[in-house]
Amino acid sequence: MFEGPRGSWQKARKQRARRFGVNILAKLWIRSKQLRALKFSYLRIGSRSRPSQYKVLRDGQIRLLHLKPGHSMSTIQCDFSYVNLDSPGMYLALSYTWGRDPPPIPILVNGKATLVTDNLYLALLHFRKRGIKTLWVDFLCINQNDLAERASQVSLMRDVYCKADMVLVWLGESNALTARAFDELHGLAELVDFDNAIPTEYIRSSAVQDSERWRAISEVLYRPWFRRMWIIQEVLSARKGIVMCGQDIIELGLFLNIINSVHKADMLQQVLSYHPNRIELSDGPMRVSLGQLRFLLTAKFGSVNPLTLWKFNPTLLNFLAETRWAEATDSRDKVYGILSLARTEKKLGYWHRKSEKEKEWCPLTVDYGIPASDVFINVARAVISSTNSLDILRFSRYDASRPQHFPSWAPDWASSNPQIILGHNSLTTTSTNHGEPSWRPSETGTLSREITCLCSPYYSFRDKLTMTVKGIHIDTVFSISPFAHPVDSSIYPHQPDGSAPPDWMEQKQNYLNNVIKWIHDCVDQATKHCSPYPSASETTWTSLWALLNGIYGDEKVQMPKGPQEMLRDLDNVQKSFAALKPHLLAEQSGSLDPLLQIAVNVAVHHFGTCLGRLPESSTACQGKKFATTAGKFMGLVPEEARKGDLVCTVYGVEAPLILRECGDEKFHLIGYAQIQSLAFDDAVAQETFRAGARGAQKKRKEAQIATFERGKRVYTILKKTREFDLI
Known part of the structure; x- marks a missing residue:
């Protein structure tokens, strides 16, 4: 089906195109709205007496799509079979972008007229031409109108891609540039060394001397597939895969090795800059494609410590942080698309207070019956409750246009303008002596360790919209720049x-x-x-x-x-x-x-x-305003901050937070700040004194921390805290 020695790729290319190329007429008729409507009406008349193509799935069961043979101009017809995911048999799983919505092109599924997107239709045409028979396709194999089934099946998707014999990555139809790109990719494949990489020196010199090669490859890397939220899960779960663009193919592992070589040579952004439409693409698509590729390659190949071979194994917050720019048709998929990949996924959940004396544990699960804002609230509560860390608050950003039922402390993972969060590192995990993740990775020295323990996260959820934290009002915004x-x-x-x-x-x-x-x-x-x-x-x-x-x-x-x-x-x-x-x-x-x-x-x-x-x-x-405080400090604050906002240190968050009182002792979280020379230790410590100093004997009882410095005992008194109700 996909055989062919790598070295003979270019010689066999024309023969492959003749054998697997789809009739141009089969691709042209779908451009006519009238022809599509006429064909759908015709197919629907013939399938009116047919029952629904979807039967109820049992637990652990999935549908597989069986493509029937046909010539290029014949209607695509397929049937379902129902299998247990524990023993599904042989099948291929499709990774693709849906395409235009609503879907405009009719096919027959179990004899019933069904509309699919143009991109899926073209993929099915090519698969039928290649003799591919058994597939798993999310758009068809999941009943999209049944929210309960959709949630249940999405929870199984990691296993669906993991157990597939092969994952087919469909990038769309080919053109002259992508055709050359695949020729070039197979040429580069000959240079992949024993370490699954192309030498860095070659990549760097080639990027300068042979821009036309990389211009063609950039056309492939700008395909919408690379901007999808779901590709992280689908690629990381795949055992084997094939990348397809029209009739052109390359093995997925080989393709990723080549692109990872470009990434390691620090040339990925330059390669993307060679695209003919780079000016139009430079803002949104370039940023998303570059970010997705970097994170995908890090997650696929990354090892934080080569000596210990500790593999990149991120938490849900790490995934959420690194995929903020990714595209998803449904905002809820910004969470659900990577939920099953997180190493803490099975432990994620939060306590729901049913009454003053009773509360229940609510695991974080896929649920398409609730709005995106509720999904993001539940994620914030689950990450905080399961990790005992408030680091997620650094990603919160106040937006006056938010609906009232979406509190300021819950990050909006579907924001069209996510901010760069300095100091947040997805690639490392810091642990305490007991092996539990530390809320404060940058702690150094005995005093900092003691402060970290005493200032551990404090939080409670009084209701769905109110989160109570403990902290200190350390300063107030005094002046602020007029623009970011x-x-x-x-x-x-x-x-x-x-x-x-x-x-x-x-x-x-x-x-x-x-x-x-x-x-x-x-x-x-x-x-x-x-x-x-x-x-x-x-x-x-x-x-x-x-x-x-x-x-x-x-x-x-x-x-x-x-x-x-x-x-x-x-x-x-x-x-x-x-x-x-x-x-x-x-x-x-x-x-x-x-x-x-x-x-x-x-x-x-x-x-x-x-x-x-x-x-x-x-x-x-970038995107920050310059501000000074009443205490004469300077710093960078969110664009939404204004004079009079409170600068607060909150237990469990190392960076200061900007809060704004909104009445009834409630506060909006505006965002996090960078205050120059105001470290967490300095912000929470009221006084530090040595034993034997004047008045030390009286103040010793007030001290919460005792450490040794140069052979002498040093005492530290922490500032008094208060509670802040965030809404």
């Missing part, structure tokens, strides 16, 4: 041929001007409201520079002598770019003489030098 740090939409400055896209310079100049305006405002606020800085180890200027760079004490970063020097650097960058712009336009049009080309090269070098002196603010500050 801009997002750079000009991701790719160069075409594969080395030229710049027509509007790149305008985009870059607008972005640069907005960043400089934002930094000017930061300097102004920091100078007015944060002097002297309350940290003994930092000045106002060193704190600002560290905050803008997203660093904390990194001596390798070249820091200007003061804010005025940085502002002069900003001015130089603007002037350099303005002077460089007309020369770059002339270079792009090919109207430069050799002498001017030398001048342009010097100008580009000078511009790069100026850029190198600017703070690396894009990643750390």
Whole structure:
């Protein structure tokens, strides 16, 4: 069915196309709305007397689809069989994107006229041509109108893909670029070494010298399949697989080895930048495809410690965090699509209070009978209750347009604009001495360990919408920048041929001007409201520079002598770019003489030098506002924050949280903040003193922590806490 030696791929390609290619007329008629409607009416008349094609499934049972033979222009016909998943026999499982909704194309299932999507229809055409007979296809094998069955079957999907003899990854119809891409992929397959990788040096040199090869491969990587939420589960569960694009095929494991080689060479983003439509794709599709590919490859091949061979084994929160940009037709699938992969999946649940004295344990299960907001609430409660960690609150972000029944403390995993969460690392797990995950991975030193134990997460759920936490109101937002740090939409400055896209310079100049305006405002606020800085180890200027760079004490970063020097650097960058712009336009049009080309090269070098002196603010500050506090601290806060909001340290969350009182002693969680030089230990400790110091004897009784430092006992008194009711 899929045989053929790898080395003879290109020679056999035309023969394969003739053998497995689908008649062009079979693909053309589906474009006509009138023809589709006419055929559906005809098929429906002939199948009116037929009973429903769906019989009730027993526990542990699935349907399999059996494709009947036929020529390219004949109606696709298939029947169901019912098997136990414990012993299903031989079948293939389909991994694909649904396509247009509502489904427009009629086929016959158990003799009943059934509408399927165009992408599924084309896949079935190709499978029939190849003689594939037994399939599992979610759209057909699950009764989509029966919510209870849908929930039950989705819970089994990991096993469905795991027990399939092969997973068929259908990327859609082929075109000239994808045809070349598969030729190139099979050529690259010859270079895969004994370690299942292509040498990094070859990947890097090839990406520069043979852009047309990678341009073709980028067309494959931009297919909608790579942006799907479900691909993580389907690929990680597959024992074997085939990637199909029209009549072109490649083994899934081989394909992933090639793309992983590109990823390890740190060239994946550059390869995606070679696509002919990279400018249109650079914002949404590029970000999603790149993020999904990176996480899929990490989950498939990643080993955190090569010496211990500890495999990447993430929790549900890790999966949720890394798939926030993925696409799902149903928002609830942002959770259900990866629920069964989490290592703690069977333990996930929460306590539901039935009365003052009675509560029951509710396991987290797939349920399509509740709205997405309830799914996200249940997930938050389950992650918190099952892990005894409040780290999930870092992903919460206030949105005034949220419905009242969707509390601010529950993250919206279906948000169209998820934020980068600095400090959250999906690739590691920190444990306490007892082997339980620590809520505070960055703890170091005896005092920090003691504080971590004493400030462990405290929470309770008074009702479905109210979560009570314990913490300290440590400061208040005093001033805030009028706009958030801009997002750079000009991701790719160069075409594969080395030229710049027509509007790149305008985009870059607008972005640069907005960043400089934002930094000017930061300097102004920091100078007015944060002097002297309350940290003994930092000045106002060193704190600002560290905050803008997203660093904390990194001596390798070249820091200007003061804010005025940085502002002069900003001015130089603007002037350099303005002077460089007309020369770059002339270079792009090919109207430069050799002498001017030398001048342009010097100008580009000078511009790069100026850029190198600017703070690396894009990643750390993207989408954040700069704020100062009443206590003269500075930091980055969510875009929705405003003057008067509370800066709070909550037990169980290392980063400060921004809260806003909304009446009746209730609070909205606005989001998490980064406050420069205000570590968790400093925020919760009221006083630290040595034994023998004046007044130490009286205060010893108040101290909760006693440690040794340089042979002397040191006592720490923690600040008093209060409860916050979050809604």
